[in-house]
Amino acid sequence: xxxxxxxxxxxxxxxxxxxxxxxxxxxxxxxxxxxxxxxxxxxxxxxxxxxxxxxxxxxxxxxxxxxxxxxxxxxxxxxxxxxxxxxxxxxxxxxxxxxxxxxxxxxxxxxxxxxxxxxxxxxxxxxxxxxxxxxxxxxxxxxxxxxxxxxxxxxxxxxxxxxxxxxxxxxxxxxxxxxxxxxxxxxxxxxxxxxxxxxxxxxxxxxxxxxxxxxxxxxxxxxxxxxxxxxxxxxxxxxxxxxxxxxxxxxxxxxxxxxxxxxxxxxxxxxxxxxxxxxxxxxxxxxxxxxxxxxxxxxxxxxxxxxxxxxxxxxxxxx
Ligand SMILES: N[C@@H](CCC(=O)N[C@@H](CS)C(=O)NCC(=O)O)C(=O)O
Numbered sequence: 001x002x003x004x005x006x007x008x009x010x011x012x013x014x015x016x017x018x019x020x021x022x023x024x025x026x027x028x029x030x031x032x033x034x035x036x037x038x039x040x041x042x043x044x045x046x047x048x049x050x051x052x053x054x055x056x057x058x059x060x061x062x063x064x065x066x067x068x069x070x071x072x073x074x075x076x077x078x079x080x081x082x083x084x085x086x087x088x089x090x091x092x093x094x095x096x097x098x099x100x101x102x103x104x105x106x107x108x109x110x111x112x113x114x115x116x117x118x119x120x121x122x123x124x125x126x127x128x129x130x131x132x133x134x135x136x137x138x139x140x141x142x143x144x145x146x147x148x149x150x151x152x153x154x155x156x157x158x159x160x161x162x163x164x165x166x167x168x169x170x171x172x173x174x175x176x177x178x179x180x181x182x183x184x185x186x187x188x189x190x191x192x193x194x195x196x197x198x199x200x201x202x203x204x205x206x207x208x209x210x211x212x213x214x215x216x217x218x219x220x221x222x223x224x225x226x227x228x229x230x231x232x233x234x235x236x237x238x239x240x241x242x243x244x245x246x247x248x249x250x251x252x253x254x255x256x257x258x259x260x261x262x263x264x265x266x267x268x269x270x271x272x273x274x275x276x277x278x279x280x281x282x283x284x285x286x287x288x289x290x291x292x293x294x295x296x297x298x299x300x301x302x303x304x305x306x307x308x309x310x311x312x313x314x315x316x317x318x319x
Contacts, residue, residue: 010087021199028142053287054294056241066281069162081294195254221267
């Protein structure tokens with residue numbers, strides 16, 4: 001086990017911003033793929049997924065895992081939402097309800113897994129982590145790629161009904177890619193750029209485009225059940241994880257408060273509630289206790305008292 005001091009990487013409150021006060025997200029480091037005939041072949045029980053219920057990126061992977069019926073193929077460990085100086089802790093370190101221990105190595109924190117694989121690692125110790133038990137390494141820590149693998153890599157091993165589900169269908173790929181690009185920049189990452197900004201101008205440069213994009217999404221969903229092609233796609237999954245956190249967290253904690261989803265965006269609000277209340281993969285992977293606790297507790301530079309607001313009540317309105 002490494003004894004290197006990595007607190008500058010594990011403690012989000014030591015994260016530096018750019019000279020202009022803006023937040024720039026680093027690219028993920030582990031980018032291998034599960035594929036037939038490859039180094040990481042699709043196999044039942046071979047891979048393990050480490051997540052936080054609080055994290056929108058990790059929750060994308062949980063949603064796709066459930067939609068594709070991969071629960072019996074890929075086990076999951078859940079960290080405590082208290083992301084502190086050492087980063088994400090397992091239940092053995094912080095027994096928050098719903099958190100679990102690391103069944104593979106009994107790790108105390110997510111960072112221990114990264115340092116086990118790469119003692120000189122100098123990126124952030126993020127979730128999700130897709131782990132290969134066979135070669136004891138990280139396959140991939142980039143959610144957008146993990147969901148692509150879950151969408152298709154295990155199809156030969158799945159029952160026909162699950163194998164047939166395709167959330168990135170060939171005929172819609174160009175449209176999905178196009179929407180993903182601006183939604184990532186201005187919405188998924190836009191809320192973080194707004195919340196982690198260190199200057200008024202960096203904040204406004206993030207929060208205004210965020211709401212321009214929400215307005216655009218609202219138009220796309222007027223009269224439509226889904227964002228693209230009249231069917232549930234990856235684009236909906238990627239957007240959902242941000243929108244479901246919006247009113248409970250981003251409006252207050254990240255100062256994304258030009259409007260709320262529930263009062264300002266009827267079509268987005270309906271789309272959100274429909275997915276949440278009618279598709280079990282969305283509701284069952286959503287834990288508002290972890291979500292609210294994580295953000296309000298883990299960023300004392302933004303919320304020094306660590307007080308977790310009681311509202312909004314309810315976290316999500318009925319359909
Ligand atoms: N691009 C990555 C981002 C993952 C990410 O930033 N996860 C956050 C939690 S929401 C994290 O683990 N942060 C820990 C840190 O930065 O120290 C992905 O989509 O998988």
